[in-house]
Amino acid sequence: MDAAAHGNLLKKRLVIFGCGYVGSALAEEAQARGLQVTALTRNHGRALALRAQGVEVVVAELAGVDWHAQIPDGAEWVVNCVSSGGGGVDNYRRSYVDGMRSILEWAKGAPVGTLVFTSSTSVYPQDGGVWVDETCSTKGATELPQVLVEAEELLRETSARAGSDASSVAAVCQRWFILRLAGIYGPGRHHLLDQMRRGETQIAGRGDHRLNLAHRDDIVAAIWAVLEAPASVANEVFNIADGNPATKAEISAWLAGCLGCASPSFTNEAVRGRRAVTPDRMISSAKLSARLGWSPRHPDFRHGYAALLAPDGPQAG
């Protein structure tokens, strides 16, 4: 990075809402780039870890308003990567919809520059092995992903209303991006690998359904790509996945080979806590690659897991 570019970054402020697995990796890189970073989380352990790396942390419930006075508005870059933390539809609604509403209310004080929301490819109901891109409908999304669709719509509609009638609705951001993330894995998050290391011989889900994965570091790179996108790119939805889905059976057989154990069988039933098995489809991220030149450094599960399996691989996180 040249001195001028570095100088521009130094002036920027990044606020990360719901700073957990992805948010912490983003915060670390933002600090390395010299940005001023503020993170909000309700998780005290996460807050301690973030403070230890020098991040300014606000511990608060995102859906509330207590934090509004603690985080100055008007930030150039804002990333909402809150998750539900599990639980049922009420938890989802509080974190995603009420959380988004609170951010938009806060932003009315002084509009932010770019506002990014990390949604999920679970908003797509498509099944049957088809390719899914951003033009595919989210109609028919099941109960929990429907809450994410609501949060997405709240962002789009609030921003559009402000744009169409600035006199009655305060602007909330100059532009927004919705990133629909596939299944996240990376250092410290590798559930299937953990199950196999524990010697589990039967795994929930369908072995013949494809998993769409996105490595944490490629997600962070995608967030940078939209934050730094030219002004001509605005108000877009992008899928984030490695683009090379493989069936759960194929991935676990490959892991079994690496671990020297037998391939597991599958229950063909939903993972506990979920109502349905993950649909079989292939998520395309071609739009982000074409528009902003993003390409995953971990283009398939073999590449990503090989790094995690390496004796000196990055296991912490």
Ligand SMILES: NC(=O)c1ccc[n+]([C@@H]2O[C@H](COP(=O)([O-])OP(=O)(O)OC[C@H]3O[C@@H](n4cnc5c(N)ncnc54)[C@H](OP(=O)(O)O)[C@@H]3O)[C@@H](O)[C@H]2O)c1
């Ligand atoms: N996991 C996946 O495979 C997957 C797939 C697609 C999309 N996504 C999306 O990717 C994004 C990043 O996921 P992630 O894995 O980084 O999530 P994560 O590790 O669970 O981090 C989310 C953070 O937000 C905090 N949080 C949750 N609800 C909150 C609330 N109401 N108020 C304040 N803080 C709250 C969490 O605290 P607690 O620890 O107390 O809950 C946690 O610190 C999320 O938007 C998620 O929906 C995830």
